[in-house]
Amino acid sequence: MSKEITEIRWHGRGGQGVKTAALMAAQVALEEGKFAQGFPEYGPERMGAPVTGYTRISDKAITIHCGVSKPDIVAVLDNSLIGQIDVTAGLGDNGVLILNTPEPPAEARKRLGLEGGSVYTIDATQISIDEIGRPIPNTPMMGALIKVTELLGMETLKKDIEKKFMKKFGEKVVQGNFNAIERAYREVKSE
Numbered sequence: 001m002s003k004e005i006t007e008i009r010w011h012g013r014g015g016q017g018v019k020t021a022a023l024m025a026a027q028v029a030l031e032e033g034k035f036a037q038g039f040p041e042y043g044p045e046r047m048g049a050p051v052t053g054y055t056r057i058s059d060k061a062i063t064i065h066c067g068v069s070k071p072d073i074v075a076v077l078d079n080s081l082i083g084q085i086d087v088t089a090g091l092g093d094n095g096v097l098i099l100n101t102p103e104p105p106a107e108a109r110k111r112l113g114l115e116g117g118s119v120y121t122i123d124a125t126q127i128s129i130d131e132i133g134r135p136i137p138n139t140p141m142m143g144a145l146i147k148v149t150e151l152l153g154m155e156t157l158k159k160d161i162e163k164k165f166m167k168k169f170g171e172k173v174v175q176g177n178f179n180a181i182e183r184a185y186r187e188v189k190s191e
Helices: 018-031 105-112 124-132 138-149 154-169 171-187
Strands: 005-013 035-041 050-058 073-076 096-100 118-122
Touching: 005 018, 005 138, 018 035, 018 050, 018 138, 018 154, 073 138, 096 105, 096 138, 105 118, 118 138, 124 138, 124 171, 138 154, 138 171, 154 171
Parallel strands: 005 073, 073 096, 096 118
Antiparallel strands: 005 050, 035 050
Protein backbone atom coordinates (compact mmCIF):
# COMPACT_ATOMS: atom_id res chain seq x y z
CA MET A 1 0.00 0.00 0.00
CA SER A 2 2.15 2.86 -1.24
CA LYS A 3 -0.57 5.44 -1.91
CA GLU A 4 -0.76 8.57 0.21
CA ILE A 5 -4.24 7.56 1.42
CA THR A 6 -5.39 3.96 1.74
CA GLU A 7 -9.12 3.66 1.15
CA ILE A 8 -11.19 0.71 2.36
CA ARG A 9 -14.80 0.00 1.42
CA TRP A 10 -16.77 -2.42 3.60
CA HIS A 11 -19.87 -4.26 2.34
CA GLY A 12 -22.28 -6.23 4.49
CA ARG A 13 -25.76 -6.29 5.90
CA GLY A 14 -27.27 -4.47 8.84
CA GLY A 15 -26.34 -6.32 12.02
CA GLN A 16 -23.05 -7.77 10.76
CA GLY A 17 -20.88 -4.98 12.13
CA VAL A 18 -19.98 -3.03 8.97
CA LYS A 19 -20.28 0.31 10.76
CA THR A 20 -18.29 -0.98 13.73
CA ALA A 21 -15.51 -2.34 11.48
CA ALA A 22 -15.20 0.91 9.49
CA LEU A 23 -15.06 3.00 12.65
CA MET A 24 -12.80 0.57 14.51
CA ALA A 25 -10.22 0.47 11.70
CA ALA A 26 -10.10 4.27 11.73
CA GLN A 27 -9.83 4.40 15.53
CA VAL A 28 -6.98 1.88 15.57
CA ALA A 29 -5.15 3.91 12.90
CA LEU A 30 -5.61 7.08 14.99
CA GLU A 31 -4.26 5.31 18.06
CA GLU A 32 -1.21 4.33 16.01
CA GLY A 33 -0.54 7.99 15.15
CA LYS A 34 -2.04 8.02 11.66
CA PHE A 35 -4.78 10.18 10.23
CA ALA A 36 -8.06 8.39 9.60
CA GLN A 37 -11.74 8.59 8.77
CA GLY A 38 -14.37 5.93 9.32
CA PHE A 39 -18.06 6.20 8.58
CA PRO A 40 -21.05 4.18 7.34
CA GLU A 41 -23.45 4.87 4.52
CA TYR A 42 -26.98 3.73 5.05
CA GLY A 43 -30.46 5.10 5.10
CA PRO A 44 -33.52 3.89 6.96
CA GLU A 45 -32.69 0.24 6.22
CA ARG A 46 -33.45 -2.44 8.74
CA MET A 47 -31.52 -5.45 9.97
CA GLY A 48 -30.31 -7.49 7.00
CA ALA A 49 -30.37 -4.67 4.43
CA PRO A 50 -27.14 -3.90 2.53
CA VAL A 51 -24.83 -1.48 4.34
CA THR A 52 -21.59 0.13 3.16
CA GLY A 53 -18.82 1.50 5.35
CA TYR A 54 -15.72 3.47 4.52
CA THR A 55 -12.30 3.87 6.10
CA ARG A 56 -9.44 6.12 5.02
CA ILE A 57 -5.97 5.86 6.56
CA SER A 58 -3.03 8.15 5.84
CA ASP A 59 0.22 9.49 7.27
CA LYS A 60 -0.96 12.98 6.30
CA ALA A 61 -4.13 14.96 7.01
CA ILE A 62 -7.15 13.75 5.03
CA THR A 63 -9.06 16.59 3.40
CA ILE A 64 -11.66 14.70 1.36
CA HIS A 65 -15.04 13.90 2.86
CA CYS A 66 -17.09 11.57 0.68
CA GLY A 67 -17.68 7.88 0.08
CA VAL A 68 -14.94 5.70 -1.37
CA SER A 69 -15.49 5.09 -5.08
CA LYS A 70 -12.01 3.76 -5.99
CA PRO A 71 -11.03 1.60 -3.02
CA ASP A 72 -7.61 0.05 -2.49
CA ILE A 73 -9.22 -2.63 -0.34
CA VAL A 74 -12.73 -4.06 -0.36
CA ALA A 75 -13.90 -6.18 2.57
CA VAL A 76 -17.12 -8.12 1.94
CA LEU A 77 -18.73 -9.35 5.16
CA ASP A 78 -21.67 -11.03 3.43
CA ASN A 79 -21.03 -13.29 0.46
CA SER A 80 -24.72 -13.20 -0.53
CA LEU A 81 -24.31 -9.58 -1.67
CA ILE A 82 -22.38 -10.80 -4.70
CA GLY A 83 -24.71 -10.53 -7.67
CA GLN A 84 -26.99 -8.12 -5.80
CA ILE A 85 -24.54 -5.22 -5.77
CA ASP A 86 -21.21 -4.69 -7.49
CA VAL A 87 -18.90 -5.09 -4.51
CA THR A 88 -15.81 -4.71 -6.71
CA ALA A 89 -16.88 -1.44 -8.35
CA GLY A 90 -13.88 0.86 -8.65
CA LEU A 91 -11.39 -1.71 -7.36
CA GLY A 92 -8.23 -1.25 -9.45
CA ASP A 93 -5.80 -3.77 -10.89
CA ASN A 94 -3.69 -3.59 -7.71
CA GLY A 95 -6.71 -3.73 -5.40
CA VAL A 96 -7.24 -6.17 -2.56
CA LEU A 97 -10.49 -8.07 -2.05
CA ILE A 98 -11.14 -9.82 1.27
CA LEU A 99 -14.23 -11.98 1.02
CA ASN A 100 -16.12 -13.75 3.81
CA THR A 101 -16.62 -17.18 2.26
CA PRO A 102 -15.46 -20.75 2.81
CA GLU A 103 -14.54 -21.06 -0.89
CA PRO A 104 -10.91 -20.84 -2.07
CA PRO A 105 -9.71 -17.49 -3.47
CA ALA A 106 -9.37 -18.84 -7.03
CA GLU A 107 -13.06 -19.86 -7.05
CA ALA A 108 -14.09 -16.47 -5.66
CA ARG A 109 -12.03 -14.70 -8.32
CA LYS A 110 -13.65 -16.77 -11.07
CA ARG A 111 -17.17 -16.23 -9.71
CA LEU A 112 -16.59 -12.47 -9.55
CA GLY A 113 -14.89 -12.31 -12.94
CA LEU A 114 -11.87 -10.51 -11.50
CA GLU A 115 -8.72 -10.44 -13.57
CA GLY A 116 -6.39 -8.20 -11.57
CA GLY A 117 -5.68 -7.53 -7.95
CA SER A 118 -5.41 -9.90 -5.03
CA VAL A 119 -8.22 -12.06 -3.67
CA TYR A 120 -8.29 -13.39 -0.11
CA THR A 121 -10.97 -15.49 1.52
CA ILE A 122 -11.83 -16.26 5.11
CA ASP A 123 -14.81 -18.05 6.62
CA ALA A 124 -15.43 -15.17 9.02
CA THR A 125 -19.02 -16.15 9.74
CA GLN A 126 -18.05 -19.64 10.93
CA ILE A 127 -15.17 -18.24 12.96
CA SER A 128 -17.49 -15.74 14.66
CA ILE A 129 -20.02 -18.47 15.44
CA ASP A 130 -17.31 -20.72 16.86
CA GLU A 131 -15.48 -18.07 18.88
CA ILE A 132 -18.13 -15.47 19.77
CA GLY A 133 -21.28 -17.55 19.56
CA ARG A 134 -22.99 -15.27 17.03
CA PRO A 135 -22.71 -14.74 13.24
CA ILE A 136 -21.13 -11.29 13.40
CA PRO A 137 -18.13 -11.46 11.04
CA ASN A 138 -16.66 -7.99 11.52
CA THR A 139 -13.89 -8.80 14.00
CA PRO A 140 -12.65 -11.87 12.11
CA MET A 141 -12.59 -9.68 8.99
CA MET A 142 -10.41 -7.22 10.93
CA GLY A 143 -7.98 -10.06 11.67
CA ALA A 144 -7.85 -10.93 7.97
CA LEU A 145 -7.34 -7.25 7.08
CA ILE A 146 -4.38 -7.01 9.46
CA LYS A 147 -2.77 -10.15 8.01
CA VAL A 148 -3.33 -9.19 4.37
CA THR A 149 -2.36 -5.51 4.51
CA GLU A 150 -0.23 -5.00 7.66
CA LEU A 151 -2.01 -1.64 7.74
CA LEU A 152 -2.93 -1.85 11.43
CA GLY A 153 -1.41 -3.45 14.50
CA MET A 154 -2.94 -6.50 16.17
CA GLU A 155 -2.20 -5.31 19.71
CA THR A 156 -3.69 -1.87 19.07
CA LEU A 157 -6.84 -3.52 17.72
CA LYS A 158 -7.12 -5.75 20.79
CA LYS A 159 -6.74 -2.77 23.13
CA ASP A 160 -9.48 -0.94 21.22
CA ILE A 161 -11.82 -3.94 21.44
CA GLU A 162 -11.17 -4.34 25.14
CA LYS A 163 -11.83 -0.65 25.77
CA LYS A 164 -15.06 -0.64 23.73
CA PHE A 165 -16.50 -4.06 24.58
CA MET A 166 -15.46 -4.90 28.17
CA LYS A 167 -18.07 -2.85 30.04
CA LYS A 168 -20.87 -3.55 27.59
CA PHE A 169 -20.27 -7.26 26.89
CA GLY A 170 -17.78 -8.56 29.47
CA GLU A 171 -14.63 -10.68 29.50
CA LYS A 172 -16.08 -13.71 27.68
CA VAL A 173 -17.13 -11.68 24.61
CA VAL A 174 -13.86 -9.72 24.58
CA GLN A 175 -11.83 -12.94 24.69
CA GLY A 176 -14.05 -14.48 22.01
CA ASN A 177 -13.35 -11.49 19.75
CA PHE A 178 -9.60 -11.81 20.44
CA ASN A 179 -9.79 -15.50 19.50
CA ALA A 180 -11.77 -14.71 16.33
CA ILE A 181 -9.27 -12.08 15.21
CA GLU A 182 -6.28 -14.33 15.84
CA ARG A 183 -7.91 -17.29 14.12
CA ALA A 184 -8.83 -15.23 11.04
CA TYR A 185 -5.26 -13.90 10.95
CA ARG A 186 -4.00 -17.50 10.79
CA GLU A 187 -6.70 -18.89 8.47
CA VAL A 188 -7.11 -16.21 5.78
CA LYS A 189 -6.33 -17.78 2.38
CA SER A 190 -4.58 -16.24 -0.60
CA GLU A 191 -4.19 -17.52 -4.14
